[in-house]
Amino acid sequence: MQLTQLHEQTWVIQGGANIGVIAQEGRCLIIDSGMDKDAGRDILNQVKKLGLTPTSLLITHAHADHFGGAHYLVRQTGLKVYATRVEAAVMSGPILEPLYLFSGAQPPRELQHKFLLAKPCLVDSVLEGNEQAIDHIPLQVISLPGHSIEQVGVAFGDTLFVGDAFLTPEILDKHRIPFYTDVQAGLTTLTTLKTRMASFKHIVAGHGEIYTSTERANGAIDYTVERLERILEHIRVALADGEARTVAELLRTVANAQGAKIEALSQYVLYNTTVQSAVSTLYAWGEIHPFFQDNFLAWQRTR
Ligand SMILES: [Zn+2]
Secondary structure, eight states, rough: OEEEEEETTTTEEEEESSSEEEETEEEEEEEEESHHHHHHHHHHHHHHHHEEEEEEEESSOOOOHHHHHHHHHHHHOEEEEEEEHHHHHHHTTTTTTHHHHTTTOOOOOGOOTTOOOOOOOSSSEEEEEOOOSEETEEEEEEEEEEEETEEHHHEEETEEEETTTSSHHHHHHSSSSOOHHHHHHHHHHHHHHHHHHHOOEEESSSSSSOOOSHHHHHHHHHHHHHHHHHHHHHHHHHHHTTTOOOOOHHHHHHHHHHTTTSHHHHHHHHHHHHHHHHHHHHTTTEEEEEEEEETEEEEOOOO
């Protein structure tokens, strides 16, 4: 893991996920914890090298690659953990992540690997998503729903940590279909982020490069927005002939159009959530409606 100093009191540890460190009078707040015990151990070593005592941990959202190391960090240091209510629920019962991905049914073993199922971690303090300080460190917690239902980011000095609110173009091109539980909220979040971006010097997404220019970060946001809008458009086009189609059919259409090749159950359920959420968004906007035919749930354009 690579340590980069952004400001007098701010660092990023770059590994599988980008971990934030904010120092205050010899102690520090850690933002996200990586995927597992190994990530937790690396974070702890880096923080110790800086001569800091970790006293608090904020989890931006409860995906295993962001909170999996929390169990270890808590056990080693006793630091206090902060997260929003729904994310905290998943952290305390991590089976919820593969469970919701498999429609609330017992998830098959392929969905119970460490990328989707982390060790549990209890949250000490539930965040509302608008806090002005954590552990007496003056900062701003910012609500960033979309990628995850109650994701938050952190603004501190000239640095903005945004979790997985947007993906870098390289990562987006690799994943093809970004994971979103709420496309509508995600689009609103990205628009809001763009208006706030100018006041920060460093923008740290959950994965990939650290942005030191507003233009580049805005470019990455635009790229994510474009991808989400393209997914909505693929669905509109697929339903343009007035026929009703199932989510499974729409998922195939979107995946083909995005050049994705689905070969694993985990990949399928992640894509499926985004397409379900795009369908939900178009329904909320009055563009499509559910339609039952031969015991199929299908979706049809509303004229
Ligand atoms: Zn995530």
